[in-house]
Amino acid sequence: MNKRFEKHVDGRSDLFIPFIVAGDPTEEATIKLALMLQEEGANAIELGIPYSDPLADGPVIQRASIRALEHGMSLEKAMNIVPKMRERGLEIPVIVFTYYNLLLQLGEERFFALVRENNIDGLLVPDLPFEESEEWRESCKMNDTALISLVAPTTSDKRLTAIAKEATGFLYCVSSLGVTGTRTDFHSSVFEFIDRVKSLSPIPVAVGFGVSAPEQVAKLKEYCDGVIVGSAIVRQIEAQVDGLTNEETQVEAIDHIRSYIRDLISPYEKLKINT
Amino acid sequence: MSTMVPDQRGRYGRFGGKYVPETAMYALEELEQSLDEAMADEQFMANYHEELKKYSGRPTPITHAENLSKRLGGAQIYLKREDLNHTGAHKLNNAIGQALLAVRMGKEKIVAETGAGQHGVAAATVAARFGLECKVFMGKEDIRRQELNVFRMKLLGAEVVPVSSGSKTLKDATNEAIRYWVANVEDTFYLIGSVVGPHPYPKMVRDFQRVIGDESREQMEDLPNKVIACVGGGSNAMGMFYPFLQDDVQLVGVEAAGKGIHTGEHAATLSEGRLGVIHGSITYLLQNETGQIQEPHSISAGLDYPGIGPEHAYLSETGRVTYTGITDMEALDALKVLSEEEGIIPAIESAHALSEAIKQAPDMAKDETILVCLSGRGDKDVHTIMEHLGGEVDE
Structure with missing residues (x-):
């Protein structure tokens, strides 16, 4: 079992798991954002790898991917940022969020060599469904790496049971159909769905897709073990792109995003880890 | 050999499969089951051939x-x-087959991607014929190159949705169509235009062509x-x-x-x-x-x-x-x-x-x-x- 997941994720019910795109807008900004997110109580970080054809993502993350790709970000380069985060004090697990094609091109062997060298803890491949992931589940196990599985409101009971049985790290509950992106409301059936997942999952259940307001976090808190926040944070980053790119204004830009995060996850009343 | 592919997992040797987000899996399972039932239904296939003959002129x-x-x-x-x-163009063969399947599945809307516009026109055509609502995703660059087909689709009553993500061409239109479909699968059928996409699409399109x-x-x-x-x-x-x-x-x-x-x-x-x-x-x-x-x-x-x-x-x-x-x-x-x-x-x-x-x-x-x-x-x-x-x- 992965030690960082054991310490920061296992058995908790107040998980805050933010998603940022590696290299959006620069490598240095990504490092500073990761450290800030840890200070604000993040239990793990999803490090998104920019991709030309992100099928599961909405416009906000698509634009972030384009920004990061313009600076030549790649899966390997993103994985090589993690040791720099660790040197500067990042203790929480880092989950590499990558589309399958990028992983295929890097190769399994090279990927896990980088996982070991760079202290990476998890992998999430949004377009690798359960039926196609057996080989990767095995190699993740051998490398102490959590392979984060997703379940959706349309996932059948049969598949849900199979997925929950094999899931590691935390189980990612997709709040709604469609792509990532902020939503003002959740469909009422979502809460029944989360209950169903909770009853089957031996590991923490976190909900993502569309989480963008403290009211949502407060409501979800009653039903599951945490929230995954992607587009809402990436949108904040987008609004601060200029500030984040310029060294003199970086701290100020980060603090803008920090106050948004503080407000968003206020229902969790988190103790800060590093401050 | 050809009769052996695809296998149960939608594999042609090491190719094919279903590499889609979890949110799309239900839609594919539903499609696969309905397709198998339709293909085994003589009446369905007879309707399909009748449409090819009397509507498309085959x-x-x-x-x-x-x-x-x-x-x-x-x-x-x-x-x-x-x-x-x-x-x-040949595109209509497949569009007729898939539209009949959409109707059989009780879907009221179809969504399609198009490059040259031929498949978009075919989709808009069958939508009109079978009383379905139709949205066609088309890259902005292709809209510029294929004005005439854009107009034909609109004339046929379809909505043409310009796609400005990525390179603004067929691959991006396909991404958008898939994204839309996954979010609206309850009443929407994704009418794909070629032998591409996740299983069972490549097989279905082959069998309709x-x-x-x-x-x-x-x-x-x-x-x-x-x-x-x-x-x-x-x-x-x-x-x-x-x-x-x-x-x-x-x-x-x-x-x-x-x-x-x-x-x-x-x-x-x-x-x-x-x-x-x-x-x-x-x-x-x-x-x-x-x-x-x-x-x-x-x-x-x-x-x-x-x-x-x-x-x-x-x-x-x-x-x-x-x-x-x-x-x-x-x-x-x-x-x-x-x-x-x-x-x-x-x-x-x-x-x-x-x-x-x-x-x-x-x-x-x-x-x-x-x-x-x-x-x-x-x-x-x-x-x-x-x-x-x-x-x-x-x-």
Whole structure:
């Protein structure tokens, strides 16, 4: 079992798991954002790898991917940022969020060599469904790496049971159909769905897709073990792109995003880890 | 061998499969089950063939290109006239099949992607015929290149949604169509236009296009020596080749070599691509070193796709089908020759297949035959053709 997941994720019910795109807008900004997110109580970080054809993502993350790709970000380069985060004090697990094609091109062997060298803890491949992931589940196990599985409101009971049985790290509950992106409301059936997942999952259940307001976090808190926040944070980053790119204004830009995060996850009343 | 693929998991050898987000899995399971039931239902298939006959005008004829064959002095060239389908291309065969399936599944809306606009027009057409609401996603760049088809789709009552993500062409329109479908699967059917995408799409489209090859086998007195078809995603080629796979017939797929393979500006997926995942399927695709999907180039919007159907990747690997490349200029030359010799203006896509036949015919005997899939007519391409050939045609 992965030690960082054991310490920061296992058995908790107040998980805050933010998603940022590696290299959006620069490598240095990504490092500073990761450290800030840890200070604000993040239990793990999803490090998104920019991709030309992100099928599961909405416009906000698509634009972030384009920004990061313009600076030549790649899966390997993103994985090589993690040791720099660790040197500067990042203790929480880092989950590499990558589309399958990028992983295929890097190769399994090279990927896990980088996982070991760079202290990476998890992998999430949004377009690798359960039926196609057996080989990767095995190699993740051998490398102490959590392979984060997703379940959706349309996932059948049969598949849900199979997925929950094999899931590691935390189980990612997709709040709604469609792509990532902020939503003002959740469909009422979502809460029944989360209950169903909770009853089957031996590991923490976190909900993502569309989480963008403290009211949502407060409501979800009653039903599951945490929230995954992607587009809402990436949108904040987008609004601060200029500030984040310029060294003199970086701290100020980060603090803008920090106050948004503080407000968003206020229902969790988190103790800060590093401050 | 051909009867063995795809397997239960939708695999053609190491190609194919279902590489989609979890949110799409239910939609694919539902589709797979409904498709199996429909294909086993005689009434459904009878309806499909009846529509092909009475609505699309099938069977399409085979025309002996006598003047062209004489001029080349080699093999006899025959043209399977898919350009004579209602709406002007083979695309309608598949659109009719999928629309009937959508109705059978109780869906009220269809969504489609389109490159050249031919599939979009086919989707808009069947939507009108079967009383379905229709949204067509089309790259902004393609909308510019294919004005006429955009207007036709609107005239048919479809909504054309411009796609400005990524490179604004077919691959991005496909991404958007999939994203939309997954979010609206309850009442929406995704009518895909080629033998691409996650299982069971490549199989379904092949099975709705095999009518091209089935008819051809019946219409030709003897089996042809060669069958040639153009390949973007590869639906006309797959439909043409599939019934000939067990025969002693050489099969040739023609990719778009664009400005030339060595210029980097082409859509020659099989010769220049690497194994990867595109639109939910493992196949060959054009990509850079780290796996970002690359923008293809072809003069024809219908071949301008960075991937290829997984069954083509499989047939290439097993060696059953040979794949070659034809450049933009070669295709335009062939288009001009066919127009002048036979009075048929082919789509630029189909002109790629024709160009390959023109290359190969002189080296074959006069009693040998080449069957070319003339997948569509050239009316939609007149603007592009004028840009390139304007001066010459004026003479």
